[in-house]
Amino acid sequence: MSKILISCEQIVKKFPDKIVSKNNTFGIHENDKIALIGINGCGKTTLLKIIFGIEPPDFGNITFRNGISVSYLPQNPNLNEELTIKEQIYEINSPEFEILRKWHSISEQLSLKYSEELEKELDQINKDMDRLDVWKYEININNYLTKLGIKDIHQKISTLSGGQKRRVDLARVLANSPDVLILDEPTNHLDINTIEWLQNYLADYKGTLIFVTHDRYFLDVISNKIMEIEEGVFRFYHGNYSYYLEKKQNEVIDLQRKETRRNAQLQKELKWLHRGAKARSSKPKNHIDRVKELLSKSYLTENAEMSISFQSQRLGKTILELKNVSKSYSNKELFKPFSHNFQKLERIGIIGDNGSGKTTLLKMIIGEVKPTSGSIKVGLNTQFSYFRQNVNDFKENISVEDYVKNKAANIRTADGVLHSASEMLQKFLFTPKMQRNKISSLSGGEQKRLYLLSSLMFGANFMILDEPTNDLDIKTLEVLEDYLDAFKGCLLIVSHDRYFLDRVTDYLFIFEDGIVKKFAGNYSDYLLVKKYDKEEKEKKVKTQIKSKTKTKLSYKEQRELEDLEAKMASLENEIEKLKNMMETEAQNLSYRDFQNLAEDLSKKENELENVSEKWLELEELKESLSQNK
Numbered sequence: 323m324s325k326i327l328i329s330c331e332q333i334v335k336k337f338p339d340k341i342v343s344k345n346n347t348f349g350i351h352e353n354d355k356i357a358l359i360g361i362n363g364c365g366k367t368t369l370l371k372i373i374f375g376i377e378p379p380d381f382g383n384i385t386f387r388n389g390i391s392v393s394y395l396p397q398n399p400n401l402n403e404e405l406t407i408k409e410q411i412y413e414i415n416s417p418e419f420e421i422l423r424k425w426h427s428i429s430e431q432l433s434l435k436y437s438e439e440l441e442k443e444l445d446q447i448n449k450d451m452d453r454l455d456v457w458k459y460e461i462n463i464n465n466y467l468t469k470l471g472i473k474d475i476h477q478k479i480s481t482l483s484g485g486q487k488r489r490v491d492l493a494r495v496l497a498n499s500p501d502v503l504i505l506d507e508p509t510n511h512l513d514i515n516t517i518e519w520l521q522n523y524l525a526d527y528k529g530t531l532i533f534v535t536h537d538r539y540f541l542d543v544i545s546n547k548i549m550e551i552e553e554g555v556f557r558f559y560h561g562n563y564s565y566y567l568e569k570k571q572n573e574v575i576d577l578q579r580k581e582t583r584r585n586a587q588l589q590k591e592l593k594w595l596h597r598g599a600k601a602r603s604s605k606p607k608n609h610i611d612r613v614k615e616l617l618s619k620s621y622l623t624e625n626a627e628m629s630i631s632f633q634s635q636r637l638g639k640t641i642l643e644l645k646n647v648s649k650s651y652s653n654k655e656l657f658k659p660f661s662h663n664f665q666k667l668e669r670i671g672i673i674g675d676n677g678s679g680k681t682t683l684l685k686m687i688i689g690e691v692k693p694t695s696g697s698i699k700v701g702l703n704t705q706f707s708y709f710r711q712n713v714n715d716f717k718e719n720i721s722v723e724d725y726v727k728n729k730a731a732n733i734r735t736a737d738g739v740l741h742s743a744s745e746m747l748q749k750f751l752f753t754p755k756m757q758r759n760k761i762s763s764l765s766g767g768e769q770k771r772l773y774l775l776s777s778l779m780f781g782a783n784f785m786i787l788d789e790p791t792n793d794l795d796i797k798t799l800e801v802l803e804d805y806l807d808a809f810k811g812c813l814l815i816v817s818h819d820r821y822f823l824d825r826v827t828d829y830l831f832i833f834e835d836g837i838v839k840k841f842a843g844n845y846s847d848y849l850l851v852k853k854y855d856k857e858e859k860e861k862k863v864k865t866q867i868k869s870k871t872k873t874k875l876s877y878k879e880q881r882e883l884e885d886l887e888a889k890m891a892s893l894e895n896e897i898e899k900l901k902n903m904m905e906t907e908a909q910n911l912s913y914r915d916f917q918n919l920a921e922d923l924s925k926k927e928n929e930l931e932n933v934s935e936k937w938l939e940l941e942e943l944k945e946s947l948s949q950n951k
Contacts, residue, residue, distance in 0.1 A: 325352045326349040327390055327501065327502060328386055330346070330347065331347050331385070332382040333381070334381035342368050342551075343365065343556070344554035350373075350530060353528070355544055356533070357533055358533070358534045359796065360550060361767075361798070362798060364553075367534065370534065376394075393500040394506075396491075396506055397534075399487040401490065404478070407476070408475040408476060419459065421447060421451055425451065466493040466497060468920045472489055488512060502530045502532070503527070503531045506534050509536075509819075514818050514820065514845075515675065520540075537821065538821040548562075548566040635705060637812070643663050644660070644662045644663075645661050645696050646696035647683075648693060648695045649693055656679030662831075671827035671831070672816045674833025678836075681788055684816065686698060688708050704783065706784050707784070707785045709777040721757065722752055723743055726776065733779045734781070766793045774790070774802065778805075783811035791819040824846050829841070875944050890937060893930040897930065903919060904923070
């Protein structure tokens with residue numbers, strides 16, 4: 323049995339409009355990777371804050387095992403805008419990072435002006451760092467910053483974009499290699515490549531992990547335990563997300579069977595009741611009570627279901643034409659000219675690194691940003707709905723109902739029925755009580771769900787969605803996916819959610835190195851093609867085996883094979899030297915020097931991989947030819 327690192331006993335947490343925890347007791351064990359699941363507003367973020375200690379429970383105790391370290395990644399970065407990236411990362415409150423801060427401070431002072439006293443102090447700190455193995459934290463920081471694409475550590479936090487702040491916050495949380503990681507929507511604002519790196523990192527992570535995410539691929543790979551939160555009650559499932567779904571399906575089937583048996587018993591008892599007053603009066607009272615119980619009891623609870631259905635105008639012959647559009651700024655070219663003529667029912671996903679121009683393209687289409695070159699033609703019948711990455715039209719002091727009424731007092735659904743704002747809000751799981759609340763009282767996910775309603779309710783026939791999955795719970799995402807499946811217009815979606823892209827798109831725009839590439843297929847199709855192309859490249863040389871007369875490598879091929887063997891040995895030696903230098907000379911390296919070494923190491927490793935592949939091809943060819951003798 324693994325050790326309990328965090329004990330949560332009789333935890334109670336209530337708000338005026340919801341219950342987060344009803345007297346729940348549970349333990350978080352060593353090597354647990356627990357994913358919290360529940361609808362927006364159920365209290366996932368609040369529970370993470372309670373466990374970490376920044377939100378007190380109304381009742382109950384949280385006890386940590388002595389000596390364990392815990393790091394917390396909030397849903398929205400809470401960084402000091404006045405600090406630089408370097409200063410923020412090294413702000414961690416621990417003895418090791420206190421030593422690191424001193425080391426950096428003295429090193430910087432010495433670089434400006436030599437002092438024998440400071441030199442002696444630095445020597446002592448170096449000894450302390452060796453004794454406490456502090457250098458590993460310095461190596462970790464530089465590795466994470468490099469992996470997360472953070473190059474200038476002297477930038478002020480205030481100058482960073484939302485995605486950059488997220489990366490800095492993630493580096494901060496990972497830097498001290500904590501025993502327990504608490505992560506709230508860690509994939510938000512990260513591009514797909516970074517998400518896949520983080521996914522692989524956490525899959526191999528040896529510590530304990532408690533996290534909230536809407537990314538179902540990420541969730542399935544990482545978790546080994548699911549905590550479901552529903553109306554203040556916690557239920558645990560010992561397995562990953564796929565296991566959880568299977569168990570939930572079995573539970574539903576079991577409840578349906580119980581309901582069938584209840585109905586059969588109910589029909590039998592109702593026949594007895596209908597026999598007449600005389601027959602009933604001769605029966606025991608507890609028999610009648612049992613019938614009443616059957617009538618009032620149901621195993622299948624009536625959970626509210628969100629539904630989306632709006633009328634929309636048919637698209638015309640011309641929908642949207644992009645002709646040689648490009649975008650450049652004074653110091654950067656985002657993407658080169660490209661063209662696309664949208665067809666009916668096209669469902670296009672957009673992927674690419676942060677800052678590559680994805681959101682800029684969306685804003686060009688709706689007219690908020692002008693292209694540097696080219697033209698954009700919008701069809702007469704084309705009506706856009708633009709779901710922005712960041713909600714910017716909320717007045718948090720107004721009520722939820724007034725927010726919708728200000729946009730439209732009545733909304734017509736696809737069946738032609740006119741609904742009031744209040745009725746539509748109830749369809750989106752906002753109870754009458756919640757509708758009277760101020761927007762400021764909603765959770766981040768509930769605000770996103772409200773914004774989703776306002777983005778969809780006018781019946782557009784061309785939907786543009788910029789990172790729609792951020793902060794939405796899985797249940798809402800599933801409903802949105804069902805709606806988009808049935809949507810009769812065009813879709814253009816920027817998303818880092820791989821599952822969502824697979825579910826709703828069948829074509830991709832790939833932003834890569836300033837070029838917009840087109841791909842016919844969804845994200846998983848794209849990964850398969852990339853893998854196939856690589857395998858084909860590796861097998862290319864095997865086509866030479868078709869020659870029956872050739873029984874050995876040519877002189878040129880033999881020389882190349884020998885050269886490759888020598889090159890492999892040389893590269894392996896260089897890689898080993900670089901790794902040793904990064905480990906043993908860390909105290910003498912600046913951040914820039916360390917980053918240069920890390921980049922050089924990555925290049926050497928990639929070069930070794932390519933050389934090894936070519937060597938393997940020639941070896942296989944050599945073996946095949948020898949068999950043909």
